[in-house]
Structures are given as structure tokens and as C-alpha cells.
Amino acid sequence: MSITLKINGNKVKGEDGMTILEAAQLNDIYIPRLCYHPSLGSSHGQKPVKAIYREDGEYRDDGSGPEEGFPGCRLCLVEIEGHEGLLTSCDTVVEEGMEVNSETDAVKEARRNNLAEILREHPHACLQCAQQEGCSITQCSTNVPEDERCCPLLGHCELQKIAQYIGIKQDLSKYVFKELPKHKNEPLFERDDNLCVSCLRCVRACRELRGIDTLGFVFNKDKVIVGLTKSSMYDESDCRFCGACIEVCPTGALTDKDLPSGEKEEALVPCIANCPAGIDIPRYINLINEGKYIDAVAVIRERIPFLGILGRVCFHPCEDVCRRSELNQPMAICALKWFAADNYDGSLKIKAKEPTGKKVAIVGSGPSGLSAAYYLALSGHDVTVFETDEKVGGMLRYAIPDYRLAPDALEKELDIFNELKVEFKTNTPIGKEITLSDLRKDFQAVFIGSGASLSKKIPVVGSDLKGVEWGLDFLREVKKKKVTSISGRLVVIGGGNVAVDVARTAIRLDASEVQLACLECGEEMPAHDWEIEDAKEEGVVMHPSWGPSKILGKNAKVTGIELIKCTSVFDQKGKFAPEFDSCETKKIETDKVILAIGQSPNLSWIQGIDAKNETISVNKEMQTNIPGVFAGGEVARGPASVVEAVADGATSAAAIDKYLGGDGNIYQSFMELSEPNPYIGKVEGFAKMGRVDTPKNSPNVRKENFEMVENCYNEDQAKQEALRCLRCDLRLKILPVTFPPDNWLELNDENVAETPAAEGVYQLRDENKVVIVIKGTQNIQADLQEKLQSDTKARYFWFEPDPMYTKRESELIQQFLQQFGKMPEGDGGGDDLDDLF
Numbered sequence: 046m047s048i049t050l051k052i053n054g055n056k057v058k059g060e061d062g063m064t065i066l067e068a069a070q071l072n073d074i075y076i077p078r079l080c081y082h083p084s085l086g087s088s089h090g091q092k093p094v095k096a097i098y099r100e101d102g103e104y105r106d107d108g109s110g111p112e113e114g115f116p117g118c119r120l121c122l123v124e125i126e127g128h129e130g131l132l133t134s135c136d137t138v139v140e141e142g143m144e145v146n147s148e149t150d151a152v153k154e155a156r157r158n159n160l161a162e163i164l165r166e167h168p169h170a171c172l173q174c175a176q177q178e179g180c181s182i183t184q185c186s187t188n189v190p191e192d193e194r195c196c197p198l199l200g201h202c203e204l205q206k207i208a209q210y211i212g213i214k215q216d217l218s219k220y221v222f223k224e225l226p227k228h229k230n231e232p233l234f235e236r237d238d239n240l241c242v243s244c245l246r247c248v249r250a251c252r253e254l255r256g257i258d259t260l261g262f263v264f265n266k267d268k269v270i271v272g273l274t275k276s277s278m279y280d281e282s283d284c285r286f287c288g289a290c291i292e293v294c295p296t297g298a299l300t301d302k303d304l305p306s307g308e309k310e311e312a313l314v315p316c317i318a319n320c321p322a323g324i325d326i327p328r329y330i331n332l333i334n335e336g337k338y339i340d341a342v343a344v345i346r347e348r349i350p351f352l353g354i355l356g357r358v359c360f361h362p363c364e365d366v367c368r369r370s371e372l373n374q375p376m377a378i379c380a381l382k383w384f385a386a387d388n389y390d391g392s393l394k395i396k397a398k399e400p401t402g403k404k405v406a407i408v409g410s411g412p413s414g415l416s417a418a419y420y421l422a423l424s425g426h427d428v429t430v431f432e433t434d435e436k437v438g439g440m441l442r443y444a445i446p447d448y449r450l451a452p453d454a455l456e457k458e459l460d461i462f463n464e465l466k467v468e469f470k471t472n473t474p475i476g477k478e479i480t481l482s483d484l485r486k487d488f489q490a491v492f493i494g495s496g497a498s499l500s501k502k503i504p505v506v507g508s509d510l511k512g513v514e515w516g517l518d519f520l521r522e523v524k525k526k527k528v529t530s531i532s533g534r535l536v537v538i539g540g541g542n543v544a545v546d547v548a549r550t551a552i553r554l555d556a557s558e559v560q561l562a563c564l565e566c567g568e569e570m571p572a573h574d575w576e577i578e579d580a581k582e583e584g585v586v587m588h589p590s591w592g593p594s595k596i597l598g599k600n601a602k603v604t605g606i607e608l609i610k611c612t613s614v615f616d617q618k619g620k621f622a623p624e625f626d627s628c629e630t631k632k633i634e635t636d637k638v639i640l641a642i643g644q645s646p647n648l649s650w651i652q653g654i655d656a657k658n659e660t661i662s663v664n665k666e667m668q669t670n671i672p673g674v675f676a677g678g679e680v681a682r683g684p685a686s687v688v689e690a691v692a693d694g695a696t697s698a699a700a701i702d703k704y705l706g707g708d709g710n711i712y713q714s715f716m717e718l719s720e721p722n723p724y725i726g727k728v729e730g731f732a733k734m735g736r737v738d739t740p741k742n743s744p745n746v747r748k749e750n751f752e753m754v755e756n757c758y759n760e761d762q763a764k765q766e767a768l769r770c771l772r773c774d775l776r777l778k779i780l781p782v783t784f785p786p787d788n789w790l791e792l793n794d795e796n797v798a799e800t801p802a803a804e805g806v807y808q809l810r811d812e813n814k815v816v817i818v819i820k821g822t823q824n825i826q827a828d829l830q831e832k833l834q835s836d837t838k839a840r841y842f843w844f845e846p847d848p849m850y851t852k853r854e855s856e857l858i859q860q861f862l863q864q865f866g867k868m869p870e871g872d873g874g875g876d877d878l879d880d881l882f
Contacts (some may be wrong), residue, residue, distance in 0.1 A: 093262055224239075234291050245853075268861045280732035408484070447752075538745060661676040734768070737765050803824070804847065809841070
């Protein structure tokens, strides 16, 4: 029900049950507050716990606090007509016809007094300094001791803005540093008890928003003291490190630790930001924790169509930045995706848009081509995929070994294209009977996703001997069952994932000995750490920092290889520029050498398209120099992971849809999902919960066959791992606080025209909001207009009408000079302070 009331003489609307503060906020009327937070409401009446713990000891509640509980900050005081005294607006409910005044002299004075009580226990020299705007706090022109200065939040601190709005009493006593604990060794955040103003926001966020109760407060010797409820260490107090307490803290008492600069969402939820496909990772992990596996699949499938494939082969860059790793190990994000895929019942229905009548050709059926085909078909376009090989899948089918991606898992994922009625033309290479020009005539758009299917070749003496092969060619022959065994010894050259796949494949094909040599040292090897470790466990012997000098042979057959010591791979600029020590070589006897030093796209069939560094050149919309022709995946970006190629396919699909007249909105929501529950609850020993490893076959078992090395979680394992998530995403759901309005106006004709032609005082600030003028005048408007016409450095101004302007001017100047300790040079009346700076 709507309520009509007056605030500061203005008739406004509120809702039944609203507080005065909420009604004011609804009508853009600012009332200062500190213990109130929009996600929490009023803190009045909060009850203490029995004891709290900090690094300086245990504090017990001694009953010295008010019987009714926490009294609050009392900065939101207002007058209400018909009521005696001042009332707190944060917990006083509006009534029909109520008349409220939030800006009377009595209200302002009471707020200043209450703010003074808060600031007595908080560093405030910086808050009174005329140079606080833009100050680095590392150097102080007034020599305030470092322990008495504010924190790095100065300039965008909520307490600072409130103090500027209310005003600080000039007789406020000097702050005395109390040497309270500073938590510097906690993961993810720091806590400085010297900066705490005991507003209880952090306590309430932990208790009411998250249901954890890691934080509490006590009344002790008439003071409110905030601390931990079980131990002086957060990990021992069941903290879930969600960051809610940091988000609501109005000072620098709680701050993020080593948080990267940039967009807040990317910094706080880096797993999503680092996922090429942009999957809402925390959400699907939480859904798995809740046992809602179909919902989890819906979240994943919205951004990637092949979750079963990526759950097995994704190199999970998201895990590299997972904030959980600051506690112990990162979340097993990829394994949980695999679990969701394997526990999906197929109930989600794909609903393509109405047919557009537009035809799109896809060249290549690897991950980028399949992804583009999926999203374009979903968008209503008629899609035809051209594939050189006899079966669909590209590198997924012909390069990734079965022990990493089982063929039945690939086939299961491809079933989706039957629903979408995508046409596949296999055994149909483009560039021979059908050319790119033909495709452009028959289709409205073309996407090239032909991958990097050629093995890179380097000139090595002896590379023409029998027994020398190239990495990608070897893997393809094995996948096509043209190579089913290897006899004798093998040396693999290369340090990437393809080289490691070659070595591990050879082990499974009964090679008697497999060794791998690469230019990079162990730490620099481009293959992923877990792949290298698995290879070592299976018997592959590693020779890091060794490169091929020449391949040895007899009777045109390989007999060995000579290696030369590599002293460095990259120059000072990070460019590939290997250097060798010619005095240090070694020979290895072998029957076969496979060089796996990279792969590149086949561009021989492409005419008229710009290319650079062996890849097709595309713009940010993935379009080539030819209108209507797009490219993505390895053919455009060079060697890439499967998830990067899938993401390129989606990006290209969106661009093609726009090109064909669509809106580019290619993603389908499979179900209406409710907002995640922020009340995550306490989990004992949460910080010490270790990562749940996926079940893995022993090296002796797995090297005998091509069965999957790793196996999917069972339900208990998946839920246990999902529970470890910090739920960083929930912090973004906390409502932002409203800062006080900025009293500084831009110095321009329009704003000056609004000022009164009356007696008073004004201040001018430069572009950095540094004070350069404090002046009393008989005519504020006239003086400001004169400043506008002059060659002034001023960019902002503030004014205060006051018939006792000379007295007020003197007060402001004295306040300023208390910080700097010297008089401005000038005419001594109106007072230009430029020379102070």
C-alpha cells in the first residue's frame, strides 16, 4: 500500500512497512548512515555473542552494553513533527501524513557529535586534511605519522564521504594509535582492527546473508569489539572466504588481498572471466552441490553445446585463476562439468528459431566448425558442413587419443545435430571439385573452421630416413587404425601436448622404450603439468633442454639421434630464439624418431583471403577481408585448445547471424532458473577441505590399453568437491551503498548562474580537486562569475551562504592552515592558496 509523507517539505511516496530511510532513498533524498546497509537493513538491537577472538586475545561480553543491544551509529537521525527528540530513520516506519525533516540544525549538530564519537577510535587526520582528495597517503606534507593516517581507500572510502557530508567537529581530539591486530597472513583478504568502526556490517553479512557466523561482537568495557567466534584465525573459524564481509565494510578494515585491477566482476569471479566460453561456473557448481544436475547442464549448455567433450579434454584455464587455490587447491571445475554431462538424462529440449531461409556453409567439422554449426542452426539458418575426412569430428576424432576422449563420448555429443537437421558432407575437401568461390555463390555466408591439420616441419639432417615421422600424422594414422603397434625404441622431439600424446600413444602400442626430448627446460615445457606427470608415470623418459642436432642412420634407416644442449629458448623480448652449447651433445640409440614440434593450417586451397603468420586474418567479428566469409579456431588463431575453438565458433556464429540480418543473440536458455540462495551456511573445516581427485587408473593398467585414464566422479565425490567452491559470485549480488551527494560543482556558467547573489563563502578546487581558493564575499555569484572570466586553474567550486561570511571564511582558512602550518601569501583578505602547492 502506498504511503504519502513529507520529507524536508517535499511530498513523497513510500510503501507500507518501509522505514523513513528507505522512503528517502526511494525518492533520491540522502540521509547519512553507517551501520545500515541496503542488503542488511538496520543494525539496531543486534545481540552480542559470549566471546570473540583476535590476535591480541579473547574478549568476553561483560554486559556493559545497552540491554536493548547494539545502539547503532545514530548518523541517520531525523526530526518528526509531533515527536519529541530525534529518531533514527533506519528503523522508524513511515506513516500516512508523517512530516520528516532530515536537515535541521539540531539534526546536523547531533550527527556531528555522533560522528565524532565514531572517529575518536578511527584515524581521522586525513579526513580533516584539505588535501585528502587525490592523496596517495604514502607521503604526507603535514608529517602525520603513518599509523595515524587513513588506508589506501582514501578518496573512495564510504566513511570519508559521510564525514565530508556531515562535517567533522573542529575540537575533535587527536587520534591515538592503539596497535590493534593486523591480519596480514590470511588468504584472499586483510583485516586491520585499527580501522574498524564497529558498524557490525561484516558480522551481519556473515550471519544473516551467508549463515556462517564466523564473525561476532561483544560489549567489553563499554566498547563494541568485533572478532572471530571460534579462533583468532579465519580458517579455524569456519570462514568460507566468500568476501561478503569485505563487500559491506565501509572502511579499510577489511580489504581484498592482491586483487587484480580491472573490472570488478572479472577480478572477483575470475573463473568466468578466464573461460573462453564465458560459462557461469559458480552457478553450475552450486547446482551440482544441490543435486540439481539437469539445471547444471542447462547452465553449461547455454554457452557450450559439447559439455561431455569439454568435461574430458578441456585444459580448464578457469582453474588456473580459481580463488580457492589461495587456500589450498583450485576447484575441479572441468571434472564437475564431466560429472554433469554424464548424469544428464537428455530431457532439455532444443528449440531452434523459425527458419530464416538463409544458407551457411561450414568448412571443417572440428570444434570451431561444430560450434558454429550448432549456434547457426539454433538461430534458424540452414547449415551445411563440409568435411575432408570420412567421419565428422576433425581433430576431436583424429588427433585426440582415445584415453583422453573415448569415441562413444564423441558420438553421443554429435547426436544433437540430428535434432537440428544440420547436413554433413564428408569426404568433401574444399579447394578441389568444390572451391571457396562455389561456396560463396551457393551460400549467403561461409565459416572456415578447418583447423591446423599439418605437422610443422623443420630441416633436420636425417629427417628423410626411414623411421622418421611427424607428430600429427602419426596420431591420425593411429586413430584411423592404420598403425596398431610399434616395435623397438622411439624418441619423440617436442615439448607440447601433441608430443606428449605421441609418446603416451607409443607406450600403449608396445614400443619397448619411449624417450622425449625438447628445447624447453622442465618448467618451460608447453605441455600441461598433469600430462607430463602422467607420461612419466607411464614410463616416458624426459630430456628437457635438449634439441635435435641430427638423426643418425644406417642403410637409410634410423639408428639413433644426436641431441645438442639448449641453453635458452627465448630472447629477452620473449621471442623464440633458441641458443645451444655446441660443446655439449649426446647420442641416443633408437629405431624411430617422431618430430612433434607444432602444427599449422592448410591454406593452400584458400584464394583471395588475407593471411599472416600462417593463419587467416580476421577482425574482432571473426570476418575475413572478403564480405560474408568468416573464420575461427586454429585456422585463424593458430594452435588452440578445444574450448578456445568452441568459443570462436560461437563468436563467429553470432557475427554471421548479424550479417544475415539477425540480432546476434545465439544463446538459448533451457529453463528458468531461480536466483542462487546466498545463505550458504557453515561448513566445519571448510578452508582445509582438499580437492577431490577424479578416480584414475594405475600407470601399469592404463599403459596397456586406450581406455580413459581418468574416470568420472560418483555422486558423493561430485557433491563433496562442489561444496569447496567459495561462491565468489554471490558477492556481486550484494547491493551497492549510496554515497552522499557530491557538494562540489563543476565551475561553469550554468552552475554559477544557480548560485545566490548573496553574502557567503566559497572554495575553489583544481582539476584534481585540490583546494586553491577559500574566500568570503558579499556576492557569491558575482565573485564566481569573475573567476570564470579569469585565467583560473579552478575546475570545481563549493559555496555556503552566510551573512557572517568573514567569520566563516576565517574558520575555513584556519581549518586549512591547521593541516599546513603556514599562512598563504596574498592580499590577506580573500585568499588565493595557489602558492601553497
